[in-house]
Amino acid sequence: MLYFARGKKGHDGIKGTVVEDYQGTLVHDHDVTFYKYGTGHQECLAHVLRYLKDSMDNEKGPYLEQADAFPDTGNDPLPEWFI
Structure with missing residues (x-):
């Protein structure tokens, strides 16, 4: 697994990385x-x-009644239960 942080987005940000030929x-x-x-x-x-999480916080409807079964992820990039 590779992570890239580039100063530009779009094709200019991909140029010169392994993504070009991946x-x-x-x-x-x-x-x-x-x-x-x-x-x-x-x-x-x-x-x-x-x-x-945004849907759970901002939408209403019967399909979200059981949404509380999902753990609160807060601001963690990967919640503990996900790892």
């Missing part, structure tokens, strides 16, 4: 640029957890 699944933040690279894609689960 033939596998990329885990990323859903930036549309990444869909031009790799052979498969997975959104970073920290982002998915953030969307879930």
Whole structure:
């Protein structure tokens, strides 16, 4: 697993990295640029957890009645129960 922090986003941020020629699944933040690279894609689960928490905090409906079964993730990038 490799992590990259670049000063630029988009294709300029990818230029010169292994992502340019990578033939596998990329885990990323859903930036549309990444869909031009790799052979498969997975959104970073920290982002998915953030969307879930936002829904639990801001939406109403019967489908959220059992949402309290999900642990509170706070600001931790990866909650303890996830590891």
